Amino acid sequence: MVDDIRLADVLRTHGARATFNLNSGHHENARSRPWKYKGEKEVWRLALGELREAYQGFTIANHSVSHPWPTRIPLETWRSEVLDGRKWLQDFFGAPVLGFAYPFGDFNEATADVVREAGHVYGRTVRNATPCYPPADPAAFHPDCHFRAADFWERHAAAKASGTGVFYFWGHSYELITEADWQAFEAQIARLSADADTVWTELPELFV
Secondary structure (H helix, E strand, O other): OOHHHHHHHHHHHOOOOOEEEOOOOOOOOOEEEEEOOOOEEEEEEOOOHHHHHOOOOOEEOOOOOOOOOOOOOOOOHHHHHHHHHHHHHHHHHOOOOOOEOOHOOOOHHHHHHHHHHOOEEEEEEEOOOOOOOOOOOOOHHHOOOOOOOHHHHHHHHHHHHHHOOOEEEEHHHHHHOOOHHHHHHHHHHHHHOOOOOOOOHHHHHOOO
8 A cells, every 4th residue: 555655664763563464466557446445535556666665674474366355255266366466475575475464354264274375374364362472373363453452552561461472463554544643653653662672573483
């Protein structure tokens, strides 16, 4: 998403790490495929020529080719979505792609098996789990919460108290609509980075 450019700048400013989950089939030679978030904010996909610079220094994960509902399509179609998406990203960025995020957070045992067999070391869902680590099954890795969760800081404190040392949150740059949203998000990242216990890390490092 075009807003990922600003998001990445915020993260770099505060020394934060992040994983960007990309759909390989959603990027064209020019910015494309506009749609409206909540009926008001126009969201554009980055052009192919912008991807490397936009995500420089961050981890790239597979989000499938075209963002289908995993459990609502034939398993062989899902397999192609996963395998082709990973291959394209690895070829384009010239680096291993070890993580996966399920479109819509939708998965079951069969779709998770495909993600695992394709070579990913984890598959991220959208279910909340604190502590989130270690997961019972890395191919069904449930984060602590969304970045806008009402109990975000309570979950952060609980994760710290759990002794696992991992707090994982997720979200999308297009969810930041107003300037106040951006300022609140930057304050959130700044507070995390200022915590003496915070060490930002890459997700694959938790599993390899």
